[in-house]
Structure formats: structure tokens, C-alpha cells
Amino acid sequence: MTVGLDIGNHSIKLVKMLHRRGSPQLVAAGIHELKPETIVGGEIKNKEALIEAITTLIHRTDSGIKEVVMSLSWSYGVLGDRIHLKSQKGTADEELIFFEAGQRPPFDVENITLDYKILRRNVETSDMEVLLVAAKNQVMQTYIDAVMEAGLRPIVIDVDAFAFANAYNYTVGVSDPDEVVALINIGDNLTNISFLKGGVYHSTRDVSTAGDYFVKYLMRQFKINREQATALLKGRDAEKYDPAQVARAIEFSCEELSLGIDLAFQYFQSSEKNAKVQKIILCGGGACIPNVPEFLGRRHDAQVLVLNPLASIPKDEEMFPTPIPDTVSTLLTVAVGMALRKV
Numbered sequence: 191m192t193v194g195l196d197i198g199n200h201s202i203k204l205v206k207m208l209h210r211r212g213s214p215q216l217v218a219a220g221i222h223e224l225k226p227e228t229i230v231g232g233e234i235k236n237k238e239a240l241i242e243a244i245t246t247l248i249h250r251t252d253s254g255i256k257e258v259v260m261s262l263s264w265s266y267g268v269l270g271d272r273i274h275l276k277s278q279k280g281t282a283d284e285e286l287i288f289f290e291a292g293q294r295p296p297f298d299v300e301n302i303t304l305d306y307k308i309l310r311r312n313v314e315t316s317d318m319e320v321l322l323v324a325a326k327n328q329v330m331q332t333y334i335d336a337v338m339e340a341g342l343r344p345i346v347i348d349v350d351a352f353a354f355a356n357a358y359n360y361t362v363g364v365s366d367p368d369e370v371v372a373l374i375n376i377g378d379n380l381t382n383i384s385f386l387k388g389g390v391y392h393s394t395r396d397v398s399t400a401g402d403y404f405v406k407y408l409m410r411q412f413k414i415n416r417e418q419a420t421a422l423l424k425g426r427d428a429e430k431y432d433p434a435q436v437a438r439a440i441e442f443s444c445e446e447l448s449l450g451i452d453l454a455f456q457y458f459q460s461s462e463k464n465a466k467v468q469k470i471i472l473c474g475g476g477a478c479i480p481n482v483p484e485f486l487g488r489r490h491d492a493q494v495l496v497l498n499p500l501a502s503i504p505k506d507e508e509m510f511p512t513p514i515p516d517t518v519s520t521l522l523t524v525a526v527g528m529a530l531r532k533v
Contacts, residue, residue, distance in 0.1 A: 423480075469492060
């Protein structure tokens with residue numbers, strides 16, 4: 191069994207997976223919205239409210255859960271870099287990697303926890319391409335403390351971008367080693383764009399335009415409150431508004447999001463000799479906003495899909511007697527990616 195716990199700025203998501211021979215099985219899942227200002231910009235502002243929310247979600251989904259895999263956002267407290275090294279006889283790879291990391295400015299501080307993954311290795315030339323990841327201890331510890339005070343034990347600390355990539359690779363698979371995919375997680379306060387090449391993680395960039403931008407723009411355009419604007423983005427009470435005006439407002443917000451995506455794509459292409467992004471995969475609350483996938487597909491000349499990470503995963507029929515809507519499944523993407531890990 192593995193339980194993925196995704197703590198976001200707007201809500202917390204939980205997925206419990208039973209690892210059977212052949213394929214995993216979904217046995218529990220849930221989403222719980224946080225009180226406003228509980229977490230702001232990745233910083234826990236109301237620890238008691240977060241603990242209460244985690245406890246409530248656990249009791250509502252599976253009160254027997256004691257251990258979880260949790261993640262940190264690449265945007266808050268996590269540093270990353272790709273380096274190229276040569277293996278050396280008589281020196282362990284880990285020793286060589288950590289020594290090299292210590293020479294680099296983002297990693298030469300004492301208050302971090304460092305880990306790495308060897309992405310590619312050429313045995314003939316001894317070349318290695320390594321992804322370095324460092325989490326700031328202070329940020330990581332605040333989340334660990336909150337989770338432990340909620341009665342849970344974190345057994346693995348993951349990164350949102352890696353969990354998304356894990357869910358994507360499991361769901362879709364990789365057929366073309368040169369295929370470039372942009373995984374775009376449109377959250378409440380921030381949009382994360384991670385690039386995969388041939389299914390292998392490359393890098394992550396942040397865009398400040400996210401779901402909250404759409405909400406605030408609708409609030410200004412239609413002189414409505416946040417609750418009404420949020421409902422409108424979810425397709426509720428749409429008959430109260432002029433459809434053409436709503437479509438224009440969403441398109442304007444999409445254009446702002448696209449400008450940030452353009453910059454991220456340019457960054458990737460500059461490092462990969464103009465490699466073109468062929469596919470865009472969306473997840474998060476912003477992926478469910480009407481017309482967003484269609485607009486991004488036209489704007490960036492790429493195939494756009496909203497990921498359903500549970501599409502190919504069998505479900506416990508007693509726990510899930512009815513199908514899980516796609517708009518709910520995509521919100522669970524990061525939690526699914528963590529729960530798919532066997533630990």
C-alpha cells in the first residue's frame with residue numbers, strides 16, 4: 191500500500207493505492223479544500239487549520255492510514271540543476287556527485303537536504319547526466335511537522351513535478367524517445383511547467399498566472415464576488431451571464447497564461463537546440479476551466495490533453511461504486527503519482 195498526500199495552496203488531496211501483481215488498485219481517494227490563508231505562496235500560515243484539514247480528510251477516506259508519501263512544490267523551497275560528470279575509477283558516483291554539488295552556488299549551503307538521480311549514463315565514455323535536487327530544510331520541516339501532528343508519518347518526500355511525470359508516464363507511456371512533452375499543472379496561485387524528453391524529466395519553470403488570475407478577472411469584469419466567479423469557472427450559474435462575455439474573459443486570461451508558457455518554452459528550446467514541444471498535458475484545477483485546453487492547443491500549435499491519471503487504474507468497486515469524474519481525477523494527479531511509487 192502507498193498513500194500519496196498532496197498539500198496545495200487551495201486544497202489537500204489523498205490517494206491510496208494497493209500494489210497488486212499486474213497493476214495497482216485505487217482503494218481510497220479524497221479532496222478537502224483548505225480555509226482561506228491556510229497556506230499562502232507555499233508557506234504555512236495557519237498550522238492548526240492545516241492539521242485539522244488533514245485529519246478530517248484522513249477520517250473521511252480511510253482512518254487506518256498512518257504512513258504517507260508527501261511532496262514539496264518545485265516553486266517553494268526546492269532547488270534543481272542538471273550537471274554532466276565523468277565517472278572516475280576508485281571514486282563512488284555518489285561521492286563524486288555530492289562533491290560537485292558542493293561547488294555550485296545553489297547547493298553550497300548547510301540548511302538543505304540534497305538528493306540526485308542519474309538520468310543518463312554512457313558506459314563507453316563514462317559520461318553521466320545527473321539531476322540534483324535540494325530541499326530547504328526549514329520549508330520541508332514545517333510540512334513534516336504538520337503532517338506528523340496530524341498523526342501521520344511521512345516515509346518519502348517527493349517533488350510535485352516528479353509525481354506529475356510519474357503519473358503521466360504510467361498513464362500514457364513513452365513510445366518516441368525524442369518526443370517533447372510539457373506537463374502543465376495549473377494550480378490556484380501558480381502554474382508549474384515541467385518538460386519531459388522521451389519520458390525523462392528535463393526541467394521545470396514557473397508561471398505566476400494561474401487559476402486565481404481567472405477568478406479575479408471574472409470578479410472585475412462582472413462585478414461579482416469570489417464565490418460567484420469560482421462557480422462560473424466551474425460552469426455553474428452560467429445562464430446568468432452573457433456567454434460571449436464569459437468566453438472573452440476566459441480567453442483574455444488564457445492569453446496572459448500563454449505569455450508565461452511562451453517564456454518557459456523559449457527557455458527549454460534554448461537548452462535543447464530548438465526542440466519543439468509536441469504535446470501539452472494539463473492537470474490541476476485550471477485544466478478544468480472551460481475552453482482552456484482548446485485555446486492552448488491553438489495558441490501553441492500542440493496537441494493538448496487533460497490528464498486523467500486514474501483512466502487505466504482499476505478501482506475498488508465497493509469504495510467507488512460510480513465512476514470518478516475526469517474533472518476530479520485530474521485534481522488528483524500529483525497524489526496519484528506519489529501513490530504509484532512502491533515504498
